[in-house]
Amino acid sequence: MLSSKDVAELFDISISTIRYYEKIGIIPPIERDENGYRIYTKSTLNWIYLMKSLRNAGLSIESLQEFSRLSQKQGEERKQQKQVLRDQLQEIDEKIAELQRVRKLLNYKIETYDEHLAKFQTGELTAVTTEELWKVKL
Structure with missing residues (x-):
């Protein structure tokens, strides 16, 4: 199981950025174990990597939030x-x-x-x- 520090190092991103992305809804809420530690699934890791990449490419925070919001929708709106x-x-x-x-x-x-x-x-x-x-x- 990867720790927040491991994920931060893997993607060359700060732990505070990961927490910020989660807080403002750029990445979905990260599951936690019984001790409150984050559990990073492949899906979560994919979200972090995608959002970091899109941000590095120039996408605004607002656009990332919209992209993430759309992932929660169904049908045509999700498209x-x-x-x-x-x-x-x-x-x-x-x-x-x-x-x-x-x-x-x-x-x-x-x-x-x-x-x-x-x-x-x-x-x-x-x-x-x-x-x-x-x-x-x-």
């Missing part, structure tokens, strides 16, 4: 959970695309740095004649 996941995936895809654009720009700047520096030092490039980065095809 709204899938839309929460789709929306988050789209947002992540957009962030990845932007990061890839910035990565290409950084690579371009690194690759052309010495050349541009030399041209500035010789006067071949000036603040007026330098390239327009926003127009560079990367």
